[in-house]
Amino acid sequence: MTGTDNKARRGRIVVILAALAVVIAAFFLFTSMNNERISEQNAKYLQGSTEQSTRRINEWMTDSQTEIKLLASMYESTLNDVSEISSDSITTLASYTKFDYTTISLEGGRTIDNTGQEDNAADREYYVRGMAGESGVCATDNSLFYGDLSIIFYTPLYFNGDVVGVICGAYREKSMEDFLRTYIFDEQTNSYLLNRDGTVAAHSSTSYSNHVKNAADLYFEGSSSSDISQADLEASFQEGQSIMFDYRGESGSGAAYVMKLPDYDWMLMRTFPSSITDGMQARANAAGLLLVALVGAALALVAGYLLVQAVRQRRKLISESEHVTSIVYSSLALFQRFAVIDLANNTYEYLKDEGINDDLPRSGEYHMFRYYWQTRFCDDNEAARMKEELTPEFISEHLTEDVAYLHFEYRLKDQETGETRWNQASMLPLQRDAAGRVTSVLLSVQDVTDVKEREIANHNALEDAFREAERASRAKTDFLNSMSHDIRTPMNSIMGLTAIASMYVDDPERVKDCLTKITTSSRHLLGLINEVLDMAKIESGNLGLSEEDFDLPETVESLLSIMTPQINDKKLNLKVEIADIRHEHVVGDPMRLQQVFVNIMGNSVKFTPEGGTVSLRIKELPSHVKGSGCYEFTFSDTGCGMSEDFVKTVFEPFTRANDSRVTKVEGTGLGMSIVRSVVNLMNGTIDVKSKLGEGTTFTVTVYMKLRDGDDQDLTPLEGLRVLVADDEETAAESACEVLKAIGMEPSYVLSGDDAVAAVRDAEQRDCGYVAIILDWKMPGKSGIEAAREIREIVSDDMPIIILSAYDWTAVEQEARAVGVDAFIAKPLFRSRLVHVMKGLLTTEEAEPVSEYEVLKQSDFSGHRVLLTEDNSIAAAIALDIMGMTGLEVDHAENGRAAVDMLLDAEPGYYDLVFMDIQMPVMNGYEAAAAIRAAAEGKGPDGEAIDPRPDLGTIPVVALTADAFADDVARARAVGMNAHMSKPMEIELLVKTLKEWL
Template sequence: MKYNTMRFLKVSLALVVLLCVVVFTFLAYYMNYQSSATISEIGTIYMAGLNERISMHFETTIDYNLNQIESIVQNYPPRSADYGTLAENMGSNALERGFVSLALYAEDGAFEMLCGEQIQVTDPEPFFRSMQSQEKKVAVGTDETDDSIVLLGVPAAYEMADGRESLALVVALPTDYFKQILALDADESNPLVYSHVIRKDGTFVIQSSDAYRGNYFDRLRSLYQGENLEEAEKHITDLYEAMQKNEPYSVVYHLPGERRHLYCTSLPNSEWYLVTAMPYGQLDEVVSSMGNTWTSLVLGGCALILIVLGSIFVYYFRLTRQQMVDLDNARKTAEKSLTMAVDARRDAEKAQRAAEHANKAKSEFLSNMSHDIRTPMNAIVGMTAIATANIENRQQVQHCLKKISLSSQHLLGLINDVLDMSKIESGKMTLNIDQVSLREVMDSIVSIVQPQVKAKHQNFNVCIYDISSENVCCDSVRLNQVLLNFLSNAIKFTPEGGTIQITLRETESPKGAEYVRILLQVKDTGMGMSEEFKAKVFESFTREDNTRIHRTEGTGLGMAITKYIVDAMGGTIQVESQQGVGTEFNVTLDFEKAEVAEVDMVLPPWNMLVVDDDQQLCESTASALQSIGIKADWVLSGEEAVEMVVKKHQRREDYQVILLDWKLPGMDGISTAKAIHARMEGDIPILLISAYDWGEIEDEARQAGITGFISKPLFKSTLFYGLKKFADGKEEGEPKEESPHHAIDFNGKHVLLAEDNELNWEIAEELLTDLGLQLDHAENGQICVEMLQNSQPGHYSAVLMDIRMPVMTGYEAAVAIRKLDHPDANLPIIAMTADAFSEDIKHCLDCGMNAHVAKPIDVREVARLLEKYMEN
């Protein structure tokens, strides 16, 4: 009851106050508006009268001077005397009447001066038309010194010096004469009013003393001081249209801090217009004063009403409050007790649910991790025991070491997933953006997964469609991680003999021309997922509870990490899956194009044939070949390839090179190559294209007459560099034999290894000396810097740098090396550390290192990086 009453009183009071404010504000605004409108109306009437008075004065002055000219004509009629006498008498008479010049106006628009300076008309066309029509006319002109003058013309046919007959008699008066006669600078009743005489284009004929521009339109623009230029242009346009229609024009325009009234009318016997302006400064002060008075009255009235209403409200409030305070206190106490009880119950239920969920998640995770970690650990411990027991059996030891290596890699993957997830949940996982070659990324991915695919006897294919921007800006480590997670799952959940395909295609990015959209697809013919699991596949610690996958190891974190990385890159990820059919992941990423100087990729205009069972791949490859100068045909099977080669040979249009897929339906690549060589007299260079390792089929391929090998994926640069070796050193159209495979040779290269752990040093020395490297050991960063500083120039080819070391860390050592006054201060420095997160890699690069390798080290990756940076 109390709250309803209080609410009613408050709402009523607020409404009455609002009504008073609205009513009185409206009255004040309305009176101010009416005052301004009345002043504007009075100003229009006043200025119309003022313009009419000036126009009449102007007309009287013009008529007077025109009559003076006509008097000259009457006093000295044409042919009343010889030309010389007539010209002398008319000139003297004109000067006596106050004219500064007198001239005869010819049919061609020329002036023949009888007295005074040479004159000319500023706008001759209207003046000429009026004289030709036997009309009187006033115009603007200039004298010999380019001073402005006023010209008055009266039709008159006098014989001119060259015998022609004149069109009119024209006199000139200074513009100051009209300015003084018309008194344009000020009005007696209002000294702030001033006037100008202008033409249609805005140029001044007669201007008041305050006009400092050569054109009235420019004057209007300058008055706005760079603000509201659109409004100034509108006034100029309206004024011009009014002058075109010969109508009066009146407007009040608002300048910064003031208002002005402009009134324009045309002047008789001319192409001129009288513009009068009156500032409203003093009048606006009066209006403002009136507005302030009305505002004061509104505030006073509102304050009086509010005081009365407030007094009534306070009085009534005190009466009701005293009556209801005890009841209100009791009700509040009861409500507070009830609320506390409800909140306590909810908090207890929420805490219980959270604890149950945490315990369940912890139990499930520990159960999974216990199984997944113990499995490879059991293999490592067991195989180590077997190897020790059979130390004399070399073959058995090698088998055990292979199993130990595979289990170690799997255990490392589990640890990396858990650490990555920890970084994600703490919000510390970041992206390290750098220039990346998509070709190198894909080549690296293919080389990594090839052994796993081969071990499970799976069909693996890589397809590249329409990739024109191979170099982009992104985090290459995280992009590799995304691709490896997808492919690892595909290999893991696809049975032997199944098919795995990764596809890369490029489209335009909605972000603009500086970006490129990359579409990634990983598709397999594995066991697939249920609809229920597909909905939560990207959740942490999630694995499908199905007997089909109980023997498949993993943390259930890979897809959650992948989803986080894709989201961090601003991309999207979609999954399609059906149990027993397979799974398809589609990722969309927008990458900024990297600014890399492109190599001029041009090859001889060969005729080539592309053979692959994927039509899109054939079309994309043919398009890429065309872009580097090669004309390419394509077919989808080995049988068609043989038929096409024979037809071309019969037409004497032999192919210079054939790109042949290894895995073809029906007749495979090697069988096709044999059939082609069997039907051809000469040898046609045939290059095998495949995502598989060349080494396992090289002998059989060479025997079939296959010249060489190009590894999928077929980027434009892959095709160019794969075919370029055939063009070098030969005449156009004659491919060169493929050079043997390049082997890494580090013999004689000295490398300085900074490592404080003796076991890690022993492992690194054993692995890297097998490559031919000669290693020197530095126990910490300080010793590493000193050894390099004291070395002979060129002695060390690179530095392998651990990060966590005593005395001086690897970061500090890298900075110190870059600051050395030594010829080798810029030699390659490669971080070789267990700090493997993105921020760690970025910190290494920021400190001057060239690259980063995570422990446990992959000797192949170390060799690749050494070769890359030592050659540069």
């Protein structure tokens, strides 16, 4: 027994030593494979890191390019003359950017930066390209003002359509170093921004990166890239191809990866020092060596342990085997079916077959297996796909040694219940032949119906959310962009009318007319601004319509007031006529209706050449909607017209004609899309007819609710003879139709000479006219010339009226001098005509009261109000206006001051409080709440005071620019009695005072 034991012991020692040798050999194999794996892993990490940085830098350059273009656009919009460009304006410009410094280069190369430095950039690339109309980015290692490396983004500066300079934004070397700095595993690496020839444009800050002028200088024929020559490297730079190569620098060697920026002719190179790789490999190898040592020690301990515990170990292994088997069988519960498919012998055998009918045996020929399942697929397309993918040829071809498994998803219909279930099948290779082709596979099938249904539901929800977000974003973008077009039109009118008023300061009537038109345009502009601020409408995409009473003549007159300055600037002819307008008083959204008109007529003015004609015809059509009128507005011009193809897309957003005659015309291409949307909201229609070179006609038809107008007594006008003179027969006939509608007996002639002759003949026959209406601009003898001759024939009390579609203020003084009594604007609406005729022929009609007269006629003497306003200019205006009504007004500069003044005053001292909202110290809401709290004996700081019951009932009126519905509700919630929006409207002020005083 002793000899046998010794022999067994020696045998075990030999086995242990052999095992130790195997472990050591495995360690060296592991070390080699691990080193190779780490190298490959780091190469992929370098490539992925470079690709991410490339996308980031590409986006940064695109954002910087967009920023400099936006900066140029902002600067152009404020530039009235090239001489305004100065270092102060550059400093202001630079404050809006993230660039290190900003410059503007003018013709000749004179360049100013935002610190006031000046130099000449005539020889600089960005100046030459920018003056040529190009935008872009370039690098220099000798910047103009600082002599260092800079990345410069440039774009041309335009003035009146010409390039007058170049705006540049630059990042200096320090900024680029910070931007390019990268750490890999807590060790800083080198990053270079390269030109296509490999030259370094910018770099991160490391010890040796400053010395590298060209990426090819780093090239080193190392072992990992020995098949890459330096010529191949330089060719890759030129062709913009990504490439990895070995490098050697002052701080060591490593791998470098170069990749081109997607949208720019630049490349990014990033290095991966070999020290990182070496360190990782050394740590892994050290861990492996430690493991081998531990294993060796463990083997020595286990040798003795195994001799004593052999039986116990065997029992333990059996127990573990049983446990693993239990885990395997438990895992099988996740799958419905397992089958082994022998592709070589065309057979199958089920290892687990839940849910299979007796129609399919547990084993058999594979083609029968395929046929059985093909008949259960839900649709023909799916059956055809699976029929191909289940063939042995398909499985052998696609389940290669590089493919771990094949994956299928399909739907089956339950033959008994008709329910459709989703299944997920996987094929794993079990055996392969000598050529590596799979000969046997394991098929596992799992029911994934619940998972798939949740996935489909989530996908549909995401699609719905995406569409909703896209629609909301599109609505916001369309609306905001359209505002630039809509705001510009009334603003131009305001600026033009202001200039006219300044030239006629000695002519009160002319200034009054300009101020009236400025007020009209300002109100239109205020309405547009309110829409811009109403973010709820933009987010929802619902630009709803308001319903308010308005008069159609006022809306048309407002349109003409806005558009006339532009029409006159282009020396266009304006023709306006109406036909059969029976209802002038309507209910609708006048601001939206005017937005439609301004867009259409604005386009007519823009695209009609000098000397052309712009026309507007308004007609009331028979209405099929009870309580509503149908109105047709026809806008025509003799402009450049549109092609048939473009007419089909004219209402699509951002669409503009590709025509050299219009490409320089300002616009976003959103106007017509907005017009169609508004017309659709009004349940109307819009139609366009156009022909290249012959002009365009837009026809807008809308329905608007009718409201009762003031019943007027027209008896004094019945049977009175009136003569109309207009060179356009349609306009003369239209005027006569309106005169007949109010009971008068009109006749018309087509020239000034005919008008004089008709008046002379009527006087000789003793059947003269009671009034003469003359068109201002007629060929031959104008309306004013005809009026001069007619006044010599008739008496001074016969009214002579000038009819015009133009601004007659320039000739009003001359017209009055020759005997003209009144002016009427085209188109000739019934209400306006009745007003003028009754004013001239009877004593019933009173002239409309101006806002000034409304104030003077309002007497609130004996009342004292407290005005709370922090803006000194707004306060001064309000004090003057309120003072005209006889009010005694005290002023508080903020809410806290107002509360203190009310508490210090005797009860009843103030009759009303006007309260601004946005104020320092204490805003209007807080002040109103404090006033009401004082009635209960609570001070503004929460302290106890003597109750002031009068402050619980004193009227508090919000006077603020916060004019939306929720602002009104909030004012009411804190105890305010009424709400007035800024700017202050005289009529609303007087109405409010009458209501609360």
